[in-house]
Amino acid sequence: MAFLRSLRALLISAVLMAGQAVGAAATEYEIKAVFLLHFSRFVEWPENAFAEPDSPFVVCVFGHDPFGEALDAAVRGEMSGNRPIVARRIRDVAAVHECHILFVHRSEDARLGEILAALDHRSTLTVSDSVRSVRRGEMIRLVTDNDRIRLRIDVDAARSAQLKIRSNLLRAAEIVGARGD
């Protein structure tokens, strides 16, 4: 703790002296961007989710993009098996088919139902950070609790899309759906 404090002290001197930031840890969407990258590793997609053996692994952001460059920085140079991971921004519900992970910001809550209907059990991992109490059918919800990000996973929804969530991800998450809720 003393070490932590002294470093914090250093930070404060930085604020006053070098004219640096007041708060300096990771921002919400920097962390969430890295979570999306982790999901590409802890979830198994069926082969038929990819057009070609070397098709890219696509992480999409639907509508409002809260990540800015953080998502691009998170996936830059990353691979899922032999597939390069790429980030895409989409607006049109018709374009959701090309996504392996689809992130829907909380401001797009209202469209979640429409998006899920368009996906129609395709193998797309849907992730939202909605703050509404009612579940909307997304597979993973990122919940901010006590300044930390928690995962809430709907195993049934994932299973019906032929997505297999590895146990280490499940262990780190709160399970909802048939096995919980």
Added chain:
Amino acid sequence: MKGKEFVLAAMSSVMAAAQSHAQTIDTLKKLSLEELLDIEVTSVSKRSEPLSEAPASIVVITGDEIRRSGATTLPEALRLAPTLQAARIDSVQYAISARGFNNAVGNKLLVLIDGRTIYTPLFSGVFWDQQDLVLEDIDRIEVITGPGATLWGANAVNGVINVITRPATETRDELMVARVGSSELGAALRLGAGVGSGAVRFYGKYAGFDRTERADGSKVPDQWRRAQFGFRADWNSDAGSFTLQGDVYQGKSEHRGTLAGIEFPEVTVQGANLLGRWQRTLQGGSELKVQAYLDRTERDDFLFYTPSADIADIEFQHSLPGATHNILWGGGYRYGSDDIRQGLATRFVPPARTLHWANLFVQDEIDVLDNLRATVGLKVEHNDYTGFEYLPSLRVAWKLDEESLLWGSLSRAVRAPARYDRDVRFPGDPPFLVVGGPNFQSEVAKVAELGYRARLGQTLSYSITGFIHFWDKLRSGTAIPVEIENKIEGEVYGVEATFDYQPLQWWILSAGVTYLEEDLKLKPGSTDQVGVDNPTLRNDPDYQWTLRSSFDLPYDIELDLRLFGVGALPQPRVPSYTELDVRVAWHATPRVELSLVGRNLLDDWHVEYGEFQPPYKIERNVYGQVRWRF
């Protein structure tokens, strides 16, 4: 726990460099899932960063707040700091100050853009019409009110404004902004790209401002156009992190007509600057930063003066972290050379002058107790006018608990003489009515501050600062012919408070209020005929307040409201005013933002600054803007 190590790593990299997304992300990517779950989110909302422990009155304006304010110029963006006083004089001139002494010169505030001081040695104030940048590239503006002289030197008496742009590594995309409105238009283009281990961006910007009207309906010939180009490159190597940046600009008013057979041509301004910075972590964990810049400014104003100035500045800082002592020391040298052709109104004697400034400082931050930290520091600065100046400070921060901090400070700061104090003559030709004082000394402030900052839950935080500045040797005059001397003294005291509240995920409220009392008097023996109510010394409102509300609405619509009020200025009197700014923006696609901004909507016009008769009107205006990242 790795999570803590991450916070440490993140913090030390803040020391090393303005931290980029990429760096943070790279650190985050090394963490396991469990460790990631343990990372504290520091900006879930706008200001739910860990409670700032800085023992000073600080407001941070984020880039996003600037975007959502609808500000189109740097001075307008500074209005977002409730602790600053900003008054628009005409189409492009502003008076900006903190804790009083607001005038067109504004010489008690230090302003830096990426570490480059932008005040002119002419009057130690800022020509705001010569300062511009692509606002979208601003990472944040840190506004510290109160003295910062121990670190920043003379002139950081009433505050320091630090404009910090994003490193080029964070602007690797293309951006285009175009705007047209009832009283201004503008366009900017920025191109960014990664190069090797770093990145570079180039930008060009153009802005035009319509002329101002006087209260009697007559036109002020202050229509203004300016263009600016620049670049910034950031890269890392084994030798540390490097920044190289530069700007070149030109601005021009309209022809100002002919009066009594005398032609008043355009005011033209131009300038260029180049800055390099090198930072590296040395063995043992200490940090070294070296920065140098060149800055040339030119101004051609037939009415006032035609100065050109060259500044060369080099400075270094070395920070040595320790278990209980954190030492920061450094030094700097600045060379300034100017040449001032006389105008109708003023002349400087001698017309050309070379000035030197040098400083050395040390500061120790001591963990006295677990929750009590003291910071002691001293800067010794030498200038050609007054020799050595001593700028000490003591700051104490007492962390009452995780959610609240009590702090206090004692410091001494000075505003060193400038050409405007020593060498000025008014008017431009004899007989002179005002003559600079050969014995003009530094204006001295001894300052005490007491502040409290706290957070209530996740959504509400606030900060309250009380201050008193004991001034001595303030600028005064004598009977005509006026000679400038230092015979005003007195106290300036007041309160600054800011509040941030996020009741809902999609709704942020911010408020601020300042209250100011100035109790100044002429010293015995002064023959000053104007007294302390001299608008070139001060003409300050005793209060101002602001309330901002930002909504994230469905369908990618943002709504931002800013209601603000400024008290009356005493002499010359300017009535108090209350105004409202509204911005509605629609993110048509993730990369295209369309916005409509209305400013000063409550009245057809109001007056913010009262030096002219009839006063200049600041009118209601509206503009539409498209911002496209591609």
